[in-house]
Amino acid sequence: MTISPTKPRRRRIAWAPYLFLAPFLTAFAVFWTWPIAYSLYLSFVNTRSRPWRFDPGFNWGRLVQDTTFWDAFGNTALILAVQVPVMLALAVALAMAFDSDLLRLKGFYRFAFFAPLVLGAVPYSAVFRLIFNADFGILNYGLSTLGLPSVRWLFESTPALVTIMIALTWRWTGYNAIILLSGLQSIPHALYEAARIDGATAWQQFWGITLPLLRPVLLFTFVLSTIGTLQLFTEPWLITNTGPGGATETLVTYLYKQGFRNFNFGYASAIAYTVALFAAAFSLLQIRLVGGGSNR
């Protein structure tokens, strides 16, 4: 196709970006903008009455007093506070091992630690439910051969939470290690050379160079993991069925029950917005902490 020389080219180009963006923006308007706005509105609507009635305090007032919600919040916060730091420490260690010139057989280790990344939550939840079975699971067999007592993993509160944490750590450590590794590789080697010449030990180099320079990436993985944990659903849903007695109920499993078992859309929307507010708070925290010292 040719263009006639009389037509100014600028006109044609001016429309092009909007046309290229049109499919994305259309889908965005229908499946992001509208749902986000409507969800906020629904959180102020009593969807228990027929017809629905605007009643701003109805859902939010209930939320504040709902002990099941706060228990779910507490469980989510506990998983977050324990699992995320442990996993990130392990991920930093793994990333450093992969960055080290001492490590051989990298292909084998890479497969072992990074293969969980391709597993979906449902398949690995099924496998973990099998492994952590109290009666015939291989984990309790392993404990007994070491002379340790069996644990009723899925039937007691704390072990059930620990099971979820172990599952999450298995699935996401390699993911975070890959991101941290890319951060490690951007640290100039000259810094370590200089530190060695000044007689700094490996330990001092880690605290003095590696950790400070890794901070932005570490913070990024922290926020990603935090937002991911706030959205935890499949693992407690399938491995522990949110039990025993609600011990592994999370914000999103509770949202699911309110929204799609009781079909209380208003209340479920209020829960959803609570999750979003926490996620937003952690994202802002990252921007505040990273934005200060870096020239992004």
Added chain:
Amino acid sequence: MRRTRLIQSVVLHLVMTLLALAFLLPIFWMVLSATKANNAILAVPPTFAFGDALAANWADLTKDLPFLRIVANSVGIAVTYTIVATLVCAMGGYALAKFRFRGQAAIFGVVLVALTIPFEVRIIPQYILIARDLGLSNTWWAVILPGLANALGIFFMRQNMLSVPSELLEAARIDGATEWRIFQSVVLPIMQPALAAVGIVLFLFQWNDFLWPLLVLTSRDAYTIPVGLGTLVGLTRVSWGGIMVGTAIATVPFLVMFLFLQRYFVAGITAGAVKD
């Protein structure tokens, strides 16, 4: 000096190997259990040899679920979604990276904000729209449509499109090529690695997605693999052998693919972490 390095190396490999074996155990156990008869799976102490019950477990699985149909749904939905969403993100990312236009900064800003908004905020209105207003429950489109505007996808494409040389685009324009023709014949071919990275991430996301498909796929014939397996895991009387065959089908092809396409996986995973 050399001695300490040797000792360090031995300790490092010892720790890494123990940890690696622990990480490989769930995958090994899944494959092993897929071949074992149900009474062998429940046996105490457990057996560590492969069994001969793969066919029987498959029969169990297909007795509980129309599994071939379910695999076809999963493949169809994931492939359609990946092609359409990758194209949508590539087009949008191209516009954001290689054009100057009114509203550009605002649109990019909205994408960045969207990256941090949890899916759960959209789930109720989406359900009302897809399942009630449009009546799309139990169709592929119910699963595909809501994910088409993928914020991470367009962000990653935009970052990569910045590296497309503007002179190349200008030269094509002077030659009289239409804007679509330039995108199709100049931009997409040189963007293949980025398209592959985004495609893999979108494919795996869709292939593994559970919560949304669980809501809109309610009939057994419409299930995807995760939804189907999810219904089996909750049952009290359950064929573990059958479930493990299903999980192996859902995962082993990608474990093999991962071995060959690691580079693109890694590029996709670090997508959000790349700096400007």
